[in-house]
Amino acid sequence: MLFSIIDRMLIREVFRALLVIVSVLLLLILANSLVLLLGQVAAGSISMKVMGVLVGLKVVKLLGFILPPAFFFSILWVLGRMYRDSEMVALNCAGAGLLRLYRVFFLAALPLAALVAVLVLVVLPQARVYADNLQQQEKKQFRIGGLKPGAFNEFNKGRFMIYVGHTDEQGDGLRDVFVRYQLDGEPGVLVARRARLTGLDDSRGKYLILEEGQRYQGVPGRTTFSIADFSRYGIRLPDAAAEATTVSRTALPTSVLMASDDIKFKAELQDRLSAPLSVFALMLLSVPLARSLPRQGVYGRLTLAVIIYAIYMNLLSLAEKWMAKGVTPEWMGIWWVPGLAVLLAVMITQLDSLAYSALWRRWKGRLS
Structure with missing residues (x-):
């Protein structure tokens, strides 16, 4: 035994x-x-x-x-x-x-x-x-599930920032959106009442579609600074940088x-x-x-x-x-x-x- x-x-x-x-x-x-x-x-x-x-x-x-x-x-x-x-x-x-x-x-x-x-x-x-x-x-994906309502969400080491006031009841749309980005070395700001993400499964890129907002491009005080209203505006989200792992x-x-x-x-x-x-x-x-x-x-x-x-x-x-x-x-x-x-x-x-x-x-x- x-x-x-x-x-x-x-x-x-x-x-x-x-x-x-x-x-x-x-x-x-x-x-x-x-x-x-x-x-x-x-x-x-x-x-x-x-x-x-x-x-x-x-x-x-x-x-x-x-x-x-x-x-x-x-x-x-x-x-x-x-x-x-x-x-x-x-x-x-x-x-x-x-x-x-x-x-x-x-x-x-x-x-x-x-x-x-x-x-x-x-x-x-x-x-x-x-x-x-x-x-x-x-890190290579940019999804609504990764955005926190009521807070600034930084991406691409702070060069691209999105603030979302809240999401709609269905969860597929954004409300009161603020976007800060860099375009050709100049800062840009987008403010919109509504927004949504498209092309999440598209290899050609992902886009943020903003509706009913304003765009502020450039540095205030310079001749290149511009302000424009838009009913619909699309901005391509930056691709995730290829990091050497x-x-x-x-x-x-x-x-x-x-x-x-x-x-x-x-x-x-x-x-x-x-x-x-x-x-x-x-x-x-x-x-x-x-x-x-x-x-x-x-x-x-x-x-x-x-x-x-x-x-x-x-x-x-x-x-x-x-x-x-x-x-x-x-x-x-x-x-x-x-x-x-x-x-x-x-x-x-x-x-x-x-x-x-x-x-x-x-x-x-x-x-x-």
Whole structure:
């Protein structure tokens, strides 16, 4: 039998705590991101479709990097409570020693590390590419859905500006429109009671058709300045400037990183691989850090665990930057950070064993 009653109890409690920690962290982080994204939607910078994609990208990114520490702290929480309530004493008497705990948590970490690997190595790069492409397409389109009534909407780096008082009930027409543009180096202003967009699906260009308004062209005080009334006036919207886009390393497929000899690409690859490796490294650390005497409590070691985790994550970030800049040798990579975590777990386990052995010898000497 692969899992006993004790094993299933430990796995159930750990994954229950894991679900709570992940849910709370996702809600806290996504709440702030949603406020910022909704502000961009209200300002017309992005559409609701892009916002949905960006939220999904944020969730995938957070899951890939939240799961390892959440698994770490869930084991700390469950084992710490069991030590505090003397349940671990009973489990030790039943034969559930340190190796048994590692066996259970290693089997639990296998599917979790596989999920993190899929998210970080496959899903996240593809999601970033899709989000970048969708944002680039949105920049090349000029739609009513991107105009915020009651506010100035800037385009083409401020060279083209539209103010819309409000839209009609059908949503396909504009009311009380103000347009500022540049024509042959001279400023122009259009004011109209109504307007509408045409040619949205026409490759020849998009036009804003204004009705019942005035046009002010040129600089006031110069001979070229002119004022004219019109019943209908069309102005071609500026084409989106072709921007030279550079693909970020974080959006490159993992296969491209594996085939590259660039040290920066290798550092990015190892940074991605560090996420599933951290599941096992932090798991090895969590078991000895959760250990405490029945009356000692868990909070002292929990504080130590938070400090160790903060140092671990900062070392991972520094190791990736050092490798990319050539500060550390290529063979060293960033593997030494999870290696240090494993070494620290062995040291804490040995120190605990010596401490408990000394305590047992002292207690045995008193009894004799």
